[in-house]
Amino acid sequence: MSVTPVRRPHRVRSIFISDVHLGYRGCRADYLLHFLESVEARNIFVIGDLIDFWSLRRSVYWPASHQEVLRTLLTRARTGSRVVYIPGNHDELARDLCGTRYGPVEVHRDLVHETADGRRMLLLHGDEFDEDVKFGPLLKRVGEAAYELILGLNHGLHALRRRFGYGYWSLAHWIKHQVPNAVRYIDRFEEAAARHARTRGVDGVICGHIHRPAMREIDGVLYCNDGDWVESCTSLVEDMNGRLAILRWTEQSEVLAPTVEPGVPALEPAA
């Protein structure tokens, strides 16, 4: 009997993922599963919107790959990784569990993580800042409707691109960069997050929520957003020396950031 050889995984200190949106049609569980198989991490931080209960309430969608993501995370927690779950707004039902454990998984409202090089990073989902960036209810509703539409288009476009052999490309991501209002929203969100980190006296913040991966310094605070697994297919990783980077993981994998830190994390094959 032949066994398919598995490439040895990369080894990192921590991975930070958020906005997986299991139960939502646009979730790229396939890329995420491949990422989780390829990377061995001491710490796995899941920073909100792991399960999209909003979408599940509208229609139940739960393919095997979505179940597999949960199974993989639980298996990692049982086999030596520290797995921390910080629920977001789409899975706020789970916020009742904050401060307790779900089996081998720690559940927190937010958490300070110290990197290998001693930086204290505040981990939270990011919907905490919705009030700071609000544009009013009408614009918010229009924005949400447009967003749904864009994700729908993105899904179709991706299927088409795949058929013709092109790699993943995010329409929603592209549009967010084109629309000035969206860009202003992103700026306001990032600034609010950095302000909050400063008042908490930490060196930086790691969040998700806006599906916009980023790593930049804002007034002396390191703002990191690990992105999402609907559009960007990104995670933040910390290497053994505490260096942080944003990885995109689709057919092609690439380092999107750092833009403020020298070097890229050393992705060492596991021994």
Ligand SMILES: [Mn+2]
């Ligand atoms: Mn969210």
